[in-house]
Amino acid sequence: MASNSGTKSSHRNSNSDRQVPHSSSSSSSAARSSNGHPPLRSKPNSARRSVTPTSRASSNNNDDSEPARVRVAVRVRPRDAEDLNSEADYADCIELQPELKRLKLRKNNWNSESYKFDEVFTESASQRRVYEVVAKPVVESVLNGYNGTVMAYGQTGTGKTYTVGRLGKHDPSERGIMVRALEDILANTSPGLDTVEVSYLQLYLESIQDLLAPEKNNIPIVEDSKTGEVSLPGAAVVKVRDIDQFMQLVQIGEVNRHAANTKMNTESSRSHAILMVYIQRTSQRKVENEVSTQERDTRHNIGNGINTLHKSKLLIVDLAGSERIDKSGHEGHMLEETKFINLSLTSLGKCINALAENSPHIPTRDSKLTRMLRDSFGGSARTSLIITIGPSARHHAETSSTIMFGQRAMKIVNMMKLKVEFDYESLCRKLENQVDYLIAENERQQKLREDDKDEMEKKLIEYKNSFAEVEKSLDKRCQLFEKENNRLVSENKKILDELKLQKDRNDVMHDQVARLEMNLKQSKQQQLEGSSYQKVLADTTQMYEKKIAELVEKIEDEHARFERAEEQLAVVKQILSDHQKSTEGQEEIDDLRIKLQRMCQLHEKTVNDFQSLKTENVELLSEKAMLSEELHKLTQKLSVEEKQRKYIEDEVAKLKKLVSENVNDTEVGCLISLLSIKFSKRAFHISLCFNNLQERSSIMKENIGKVLPGLGNSMIGLEKIIAMLKSQDLDVQIHAVKAVANLAAEDSNQEKIVEEGGLDALLMLLGSSENTTIHRVASGAIANLAMSERNQTLIMSKGGAHLLANIASKTDDPQTLRMVAGAIANLCGNQKLHVTLKEDGAIKALLGMGRSGNSDVIAQIARGMANFAKCESRGTVQGYRKGPSLLLEDGALAWLIANCSITSASTRRHIELALCHLAQNDDNAPAFVTSGAVKELVRVSSESTREDIRTLAKKTLKLNPVFQAEIQTL
Numbered sequence: 001m002a003s004n005s006g007t008k009s010s011h012r013n014s015n016s017d018r019q020v021p022h023s024s025s026s027s028s029s030a031a032r033s034s035n036g037h038p039p040l041r042s043k044p045n046s047a048r049r050s051v052t053p054t055s056r057a058s059s060n061n062n063d064d065s066e067p068a069r070v071r072v073a074v075r076v077r078p079r080d081a082e083d084l085n086s087e088a089d090y091a092d093c094i095e096l097q098p099e100l101k102r103l104k105l106r107k108n109n110w111n112s113e114s115y116k117f118d119e120v121f122t123e124s125a126s127q128r129r130v131y132e133v134v135a136k137p138v139v140e141s142v143l144n145g146y147n148g149t150v151m152a153y154g155q156t157g158t159g160k161t162y163t164v165g166r167l168g169k170h171d172p173s174e175r176g177i178m179v180r181a182l183e184d185i186l187a188n189t190s191p192g193l194d195t196v197e198v199s200y201l202q203l204y205l206e207s208i209q210d211l212l213a214p215e216k217n218n219i220p221i222v223e224d225s226k227t228g229e230v231s232l233p234g235a236a237v238v239k240v241r242d243i244d245q246f247m248q249l250v251q252i253g254e255v256n257r258h259a260a261n262t263k264m265n266t267e268s269s270r271s272h273a274i275l276m277v278y279i280q281r282t283s284q285r286k287v288e289n290e291v292s293t294q295e296r297d298t299r300h301n302i303g304n305g306i307n308t309l310h311k312s313k314l315l316i317v318d319l320a321g322s323e324r325i326d327k328s329g330h331e332g333h334m335l336e337e338t339k340f341i342n343l344s345l346t347s348l349g350k351c352i353n354a355l356a357e358n359s360p361h362i363p364t365r366d367s368k369l370t371r372m373l374r375d376s377f378g379g380s381a382r383t384s385l386i387i388t389i390g391p392s393a394r395h396h397a398e399t400s401s402t403i404m405f406g407q408r409a410m411k412i413v414n415m416m417k418l419k420v421e422f423d424y425e426s427l428c429r430k431l432e433n434q435v436d437y438l439i440a441e442n443e444r445q446q447k448l449r450e451d452d453k454d455e456m457e458k459k460l461i462e463y464k465n466s467f468a469e470v471e472k473s474l475d476k477r478c479q480l481f482e483k484e485n486n487r488l489v490s491e492n493k494k495i496l497d498e499l500k501l502q503k504d505r506n507d508v509m510h511d512q513v514a515r516l517e518m519n520l521k522q523s524k525q526q527q528l529e530g531s532s533y534q535k536v537l538a539d540t541t542q543m544y545e546k547k548i549a550e551l552v553e554k555i556e557d558e559h560a561r562f563e564r565a566e567e568q569l570a571v572v573k574q575i576l577s578d579h580q581k582s583t584e585g586q587e588e589i590d591d592l593r594i595k596l597q598r599m600c601q602l603h604e605k606t607v608n609d610f611q612s613l614k615t616e617n618v619e620l621l622s623e624k625a626m627l628s629e630e631l632h633k634l635t636q637k638l639s640v641e642e643k644q645r646k647y648i649e650d651e652v653a654k655l656k657k658l659v660s661e662n663v664n665d666t667e668v669g670c671l672i673s674l675l676s677i678k679f680s681k682r683a684f685h686i687s688l689c690f691n692n693l694q695e696r697s698s699i700m701k702e703n704i705g706k707v708l709p710g711l712g713n714s715m716i717g718l719e720k721i722i723a724m725l726k727s728q729d730l731d732v733q734i735h736a737v738k739a740v741a742n743l744a745a746e747d748s749n750q751e752k753i754v755e756e757g758g759l760d761a762l763l764m765l766l767g768s769s770e771n772t773t774i775h776r777v778a779s780g781a782i783a784n785l786a787m788s789e790r791n792q793t794l795i796m797s798k799g800g801a802h803l804l805a806n807i808a809s810k811t812d813d814p815q816t817l818r819m820v821a822g823a824i825a826n827l828c829g830n831q832k833l834h835v836t837l838k839e840d841g842a843i844k845a846l847l848g849m850g851r852s853g854n855s856d857v858i859a860q861i862a863r864g865m866a867n868f869a870k871c872e873s874r875g876t877v878q879g880y881r882k883g884p885s886l887l888l889e890d891g892a893l894a895w896l897i898a899n900c901s902i903t904s905a906s907t908r909r910h911i912e913l914a915l916c917h918l919a920q921n922d923d924n925a926p927a928f929v930t931s932g933a934v935k936e937l938v939r940v941s942s943e944s945t946r947e948d949i950r951t952l953a954k955k956t957l958k959l960n961p962v963f964q965a966e967i968q969t970l
């Protein structure tokens with residue numbers, strides 16, 4: 001029940017409501033969450049924080065609050081045996097209009113008021129429908145991470161426990177809200193990821209007892225002053241595995257509750273039962289789509305995502321019965337007990353009033369109930385209230401106050417806040433690991449790159465050196481080759497020249513040989529011709545043969561040398577061609593060059609990567625500074641708000657003081673006017689101001705007019721108000737009579753009003769005033785006062801019946817007639833007054849008011865007739881009354897027959913009841929026959945919508961021979 005301006009948080013953890021982003025001290029690249037929100041940043045050494053919902057929330061917007069009015073449904077319990085035995089004419093206390101979601105309450109038995117709710121459940125509404133309408137939306141919202149409360153409020157015995165706590169072990173259709181809520185919660189959570197835990201407590205005589213661990217008593221309530229979070233550190237919290245185990249827990253709780261209550265000599269209805277369901281859901285933020293492969297690898301190393309925790313709390317409250325002290329006992333323990341129940345329910349009511357009025361201060365500290373509900377009713381929780389009422393008019397006042405409680409609760413608008421937390425510690429750990437990993441990885445990469453770079457540079461130098469050497473040796477070899485080539489070419493040329501020369505010589509020698517051969521031939525010839533000659537010739541031949549052999553040898557030498565030269569040439573050629581082939585070394589160098597280039601590029605890229613990581617680091621640091629600044633601003637804003645709240649409280653205190661010391665009429669008048677706006681909270685102070693009120697000031701009169709009717713809700717200043725009824729000033733009289741009428745509407749005020757002379761003053765006004773407003777309002781007040789037997793006797797003894805009859809004859813204003821008829825109808829319910837009523841002309845006046853034709857007036861006449869006839873028939877049956885009804889002489893039968901077919905169901909039932917009761921008196925039978933009422937009675941016996949009336953009519957017709965005879969003639 002947080003104040004409207006207060007902050008909220010989930011159970012058991014200290015969390016703030018708003019997401020306050022923080023930058024990390026160092027981080028990976030700026031990953032973004034899947035919904036495009038800024039990435040989550042951790043802040044080491046701080047507790048878990050609330051964040052804006054992402055994955056589970058139904059809505060994806062960034063607002064962390066959405067307005068939701070407290071939903072209020074009303075459920076009527078079916079009639080029980082006691083209700084059926086109760087007074088039949090009061091049986092229509094409420095009228096349900098479920099299709100309009102409205103409920104009509106017969107206000108004070110002579111007037112009805114219509115109230116709208118979020119849902120109106122008739123007696124036949126199923127448990128399933130009640131759960132689905134009242135609790136299911138709350139359960140769904142709790143599953144989405146919001147806190148929620150379902151609360152049952154109503155008088156004892158109206159079905160709160162039936163609605164909320166019924167187990168339905170043998171018949172699942174009977175299951176109440178608790179079991180159905182847990183069924184839904186368990187079906188929508190996964191045992192591995194989520195946890196569901198419960199505590200079950202009882203609040204009795206302002207002491208909290210654990211129903212699951214009964215030895216734990218007087219459990220303290222701990223409130224986090226910063227977050228407003230409420231926790232009960234001593235209470236047992238049990239993990240729920242399945243619905244059977246939960247039902248066993250509730251059963252254990254019920255047994256303990258029963259045992260505790262027996263020990264304390266009380267009953268369950270005297271304590272508040274509170275089931276607390278804690279839900280913790282885990283989900284992972286997916287960031288995979290938006291991170292680089294490298295980051296994904298990194299994340300893979302340290303865990304895939306960030307765990308977010310959705311923590312929420314569902315409270316299901318079965319409140320103690322809301323009956324008043326006078327009904328629940330006046331003495332000893334019972335009185336003490338009722339006071340405590342009243343204390344907690346009254347303080348709940350006060351909080352609801354304050355919340356409904358959007359008051360800056362919600363008085364949650366007044367009772368343990370409201371302290372426990374501080375973070376669950378109003379504030380940021382989704383809340384449903386089911387109010388339970390009984391159908392019987394016997395409990396009219398309780399039913400009325402229950403309805404008003406529900407109506408006020410409907411005005412509360414909560415600002416629901418989603419609390420998603422992430423596991424900050426584990427996130428922190430993960431991010432720190434991530435940072436460590438990235439730093440280490442970065443350093444490693446850098447080192448690798450530096451090593452690579454050195455290596456490459458070394459290799460490059462080596463390659464360059466070897467390339468230069470190769471080039472040098474190639475140059476050398478080229479020079480050598482060229483030199484050798486030149487040498488070989490010149491040698492070749494020389495050999496060729498020599499060969500040519502040799503060839504020429506050969507040719508010459510061949511010629512010489514040929515010549516010599518010829519000479520030889522000639523010599524041989526000459527030999528033949530002479531022996532001396534022969535000898536010379538032989539010598540010459542020998543010489544020539546020697547020369548030839550020498551020449552041949554020389555030629556052969558030359559030939560061999562030529563061949564060698566040729567071989568050398570071939571070698572040179574081979575060397576030349578080898579030399580040509582050696583240019584392939586160039587390709588190797590090119591390859592090396594390309595490799596070198598690639599290595600240079602790689603080096604450059606590494607340097608760039610390193611630079612961009614550095615830039616990123618700087619960006620993250622500046623982001624962290626920005627977010628820290630934002631946090632600082634938010635903290636400042638919070639402290640300003642706190643100051644404002646204190647200022648308002650001081651102002652209120654000053655105002656209180658000022659009012660108590662009021663200085664002059666005008667100021668007092670203005671203050672009262674001001675304070676009357678916040679009347680319900682300031683009534684006490686206004687009453688103090690009355691001590692100084694003087695009628696002489698026109699400002700005062702005006703303000704009295706504003707304040708007095710409002711004061712009708714309080715007994716403060718009653719003496720003064722009653723004194724004002726006798727004022728000479730008509731305006732003052734009118735305002736005062738309105739105030740008294742408002743007070744008289746609450747039956748708890750009536751005794752005091754009469755004691756202070758209010759009834760005398762009202763009757764005096766009725767007799768003396770000519771003002772129609774005064775007639776109308778005073779009659780209304782008297783009608784209210786005429787509800788108790790003691791007041792009825794007083795009214796009659798002071799001539800009230802005569803005065804009322806007189807007003808009835810003087811006016812045609814339907815509102816005044818309705819009030820007068822209501823007052824007389826109430827007096828008709830007292831048999832001791834019947835004769836005086838008749839003698840003073842009240843019965844005649846009552847019937848005469850039918851001339852207005854107004855349905856509300858006719859309803860009151862019918863009620864009066866039913867009251868009168870019922871009391872008379874009781875007297876006749878019990879034998880202390882004789883003779884025909886006093887109603888007959890004034891024409892009641894004719895009136896009843898004439899109005900028998902009226903459309904309003906409740907008026908018709910009163911007329912039917914009046915006829916039935918009159919028919920029970922045998923002395924009335926002749927009048928029934930002559931007026932034609934027997935026929936109506938027969939119709940009632942078959943057509944009345946109420947079974948008990950049909951039965952009564954049938955029984956009466958059957959037992960009376962006059963009626964039997966008359967029926968024969970019909």
Ligand SMILES: Nc1ncnc2c1ncn2[C@@H]1O[C@H](COP(=O)(O)OP(=O)(O)OP(=O)(O)O)[C@@H](O)[C@H]1O
Nearest residue numbers: 077078155156157158159160161162268269320321
């Ligand atoms: N809607 C309903 N349908 C049938 N029976 C009902 C319904 N509501 C209540 N009852 C019955 O009325 C009786 C009183 O109901 P219940 O005990 O739930 O009232 P209660 O308001 O919780 O009373 P208490 O304040 O004493 O705890 C029970 O016997 C219950 O079974």
